[in-house]
Amino acid sequence: MTAAHVALIQYSCSNIKSENIEKAEWFIEKAARDGADVAALPELFNTTYFCREIDQHFFSWAEPVPGPTTELFCNLAKKLNIVILLPLFERKAAGIYFNTMVVIERDGTIPGIYRKMHIPDDPGFYEKYYFTPGDLGFKVFDTSAGKIGTLICWDQWFPEAARITALKGADILVYPTAIGTLPDESVTDKAEFSDAWRTIQRSHGIANGCYVASINRVGTEGGTTFWGNSFICGPFGQMITEMGEEEGVQIAKVDYSTIENHRQIWPYFRDRRIDAYKSILKRHQ
């Protein structure tokens, strides 16, 4: 796979799961009609961002993988001949729930899943209450739309996650996301946050000589405003496509064949001092 058309899909969610599922289906169908090889959805694609609150009720939204929702999208993937990256709230067992991304191939099979490794916990983002930290490590899936490194939201702030995923062979790092501003945060805060959010992800493209795709939700949920701005950038952090704050789908061609030339010119992988990185495994020193 030397290139792929990647569709970023961003939308707002309601409290009614079936509505969110229909919306996702509608956008994936549009993406497929417009020539996408892979459709990437935002984090927790079929629910509101319920982690805004701590409420036991929301555990009822978790679902098994495979399960009815993945079956629906496996069928859709097969019908449309498209790879789907489906991030959802996974119920593994009573008391064990993950923030998961399901990778679905064009033939409707599931090559595997990724479970979010880094779990945030901050005002309005109480994820440690809901999600067990990922237990599968960092993952790359060699799909018919490229070697896709699967990461989720908070993972995007950790260079280690990007590095390990890239070393495992990812051509593109994909970050479904739910990031926005709280009611008491200003326009200046938002500008600073979104700039840092964009910068740290672009830096993963630069440090690892690979592509990065980030897919954020839009809309306001209980005062939290998600800022969209889904984007794809290249191996030098250069923006290839970038969305606004409206619902929609945007497709960009990602040319994986540029990666090797880029890494020959900027040979970071050659020069890493793996003999001297051991203390990165410490909490502090």
Added chain:
Amino acid sequence: MTAAHVALIQYSCSNIKSENIEKAEWFIEKAARDGADVAALPELFNTTYFCREIDQHFFSWAEPVPGPTTELFCNLAKKLNIVILLPLFERKAAGIYFNTMVVIERDGTIPGIYRKMHIPDDPGFYEKYYFTPGDLGFKVFDTSAGKIGTLICWDQWFPEAARITALKGADILVYPTAIGTLPDESVTDKAEFSDAWRTIQRSHGIANGCYVASINRVGTEGGTTFWGNSFICGPFGQMITEMGEEEGVQIAKVDYSTIENHRQIWPYFRDRRIDAYKSILKRHQ
């Protein structure tokens, strides 16, 4: 030390060491007069960027540490009551040469040195010919102008170097640099390179919740044009000061007291998955 005035000093170099030394002295004196606590010089402060060529003759420019040059600047530091970060070509022994930064305290003592860990080797940047890779690991110096993490140029492209240095307690990562464009590189290339250069370093501030200072030389040497643009950014990657492409000194106040609050709001250090990073020690997998 809760804050410091950091002076970025950028200038062009000639083939005559004494001229470059005089220029550095002049700028450090100006920085001290203008209230700087620490003066940061560009990589290989008293020579041209000789790594443009492979020529045994240039080994004669290497010098011992401590030696006549460090003695000169230790005296200057004491006279001016200023911390000096002095990057130079170090001769350790016959056949062992390093790209080194000497940390000089206000009292004229040398608390230690850092030897560049990541050594590039690309057209016009033939550093592997001259420099033995650093053998001291990543370093932080608790100086009277703050906890300074010492890194050099090519190190700036490696998130591991920034992370380990920040975990060792750095409030500010300082990158003396020699980066520019070759004669056959276009204005577009330069814009893309310098944007990536700025972005990757800003990302280290973001990922680690600390300050970053980068000091580049200016001027043209045998066709290579160094682009200056020395800068300091904050823990969210926000630009605090940024220079152009002219010689000069620019001083900015760096408020280390913001770091703890910032890291409480953006608690990446709390959430690092140190149990899952082991494969970062591999070349590839």
